[in-house]
Amino acid sequence: MAISNNSGKNYQSPLLRLPMRVVKNLLLFIGLLTLFSCGSPESQQKSERPPLNKPQGNVEKPVVYFGVITRYNPRIMYEEYQPIMDYLTENTPYRFELKLGKTYEDAVEYLCNGIVDIASLGVITYLEAHEKCGAIPIVRPMNKDGEPYYHSIIVVRENSPIKSLQDLKGHSFAFASEHSTSGYFIPRYYLEKSGLKLQDFSKVENLKHHDSVAKAVLSGRFDAGSVKDIIALRYIAKGLKILYISDPIPSVPFVVRPDCDKKLITAVKEALLKINPKDPVQQQKMVKWNEEFRYGFVEAKDTDYDPVRRIFEKYH
Missing domain, CATH: 3.40.190.10 (Periplasmic binding protein-like II)
Known part of the structure; x- marks a missing residue:
């Protein structure tokens, strides 16, 4: 095998000066080395894929x-x-x-x-x-x-002597946020319908979350409180009981x-x-x-x- 170099003279590859058996083994080794270093087309494609949590072009x-x-x-x-x-x-x-x-x-x-x-x-x-x-x-x-629909529920502790809305007079009461439907507006409406105004309670406070109200009543920090129905049901098994259920709310x-x-x-x-x-x-x-x-x-x-x-x- 002769290749022309830049000077125009013929150049003979050193491979031709080796025994043919050695040349074959050397070429086989180079081929295997290339195969394992580059991998199959499929493995190359996988390695080039971006992680799933990164943007992938137009998708x-x-x-x-x-x-x-x-x-x-x-x-x-x-x-x-x-x-x-x-x-x-x-x-x-x-x-x-x-x-x-x-x-x-x-x-x-x-x-x-x-x-x-x-x-x-x-x-x-x-x-x-x-x-x-x-x-x-x-x-x-x-x-x-x-x-x-769902409901607003007024809860007390399961051992509470409070049996009706009227019994809440003189006790402490926890509402949820003052922007809450089932935790503030609806229970306040029903409390007033039963004759109770905010000043009739010993203490009234708006807490941040519905579950905060349930925990505050359960711990004894408040005598009663108002929450949405799914929260009341979660805490019944933990020691609360239902005092009052509102009419259906959209x-x-x-x-x-x-x-x-x-x-x-x-x-x-x-x-x-x-x-x-x-x-x-x-x-x-x-x-x-x-x-x-x-x-x-x-x-x-x-x-x-x-x-x-x-x-x-x-x-x-």
């Missing part, structure tokens, strides 16, 4: 920020609401990220100021957002009986601003309305969801909340 979904009122402490909020974000990400063309504020007011501000695109609000905070920026309800959850809505992208609204509604809580496969997927959202959804409209609107106008 990255647009991010939708989802706000929620601070019903519980942040740890519980992330544990019980992140699975819903994952479901929406899997079932829509968007990637949903949870964005929590520190107060009920933050959730309204985040929605109205465009910091979040959609939010799960309470009934009162929805009415506040509707008043502030024209927020629109799109869906609301059903309860385990297949109805789009369930809490998922809401958007009037200028929200119609494609986003349609995608969210389709993903949530197709949930069948009786399907065992879907039940398994929802087992880690907040209990309020495990039983399917129905469409929501502003007039659904007219009964609470009258109470809102009275105490707001």
Whole structure:
């Protein structure tokens, strides 16, 4: 084998001066070395793939920020609401990220100021957002009986001598946030209907979360308190008992601003309305969801909340 070098003279490869057996073995060794260093085309392709948690070109979904009122402490909020974000990400063309504020007011501000695109609000905070920026309800959850309602519950300790709302006079009472529907507005309405005003209690305080109210009553810090039904049921086994149950309250809505992208609204509604809580496969997927959202959804409209609107106008 002769190759021409830059000077124009013929150049003989050193390989030709070696015995043929040695040349064959050397070429075989070089071939094997190349194979193992480069790998197969498939292994090369795998090594070039980016990690799953990094954007992959045009397949990255647009991010939708989802706000929620601070019903519980942040740890519980992330544990019980992140699975819903994952479901929406899997079932829509968007990637949903949870964005929590520190107060009920933050959730309204985040929605109205465009910091979040959609939010799960309470009934009162929805009415506040509707008043502030024209927020629109799109869906609301059903309860385990297949109805789009929930209840406000007044709880006491299981060994409490308090037997009726009238017995609460002279005792201490814990409400949830002053922006809470079932933790403040509704129980205050029923307490006044029974003849009790705030000044009739020995002490009244608004606590930040519903579970904070339940714990405060359980510990003896307060004689009674008001919480939403799913919290009351969690704490009955821990030593609380139900003193009073409200009439049905329209369930809490998922809401958007009037200028929200119609494609986003349609995608969210389709993903949530197709949930069948009786399907065992879907039940398994929802087992880690907040209990309020495990039983399917129905469409929501502003007039659904007219009964609470009258109470809102009275105490707001």
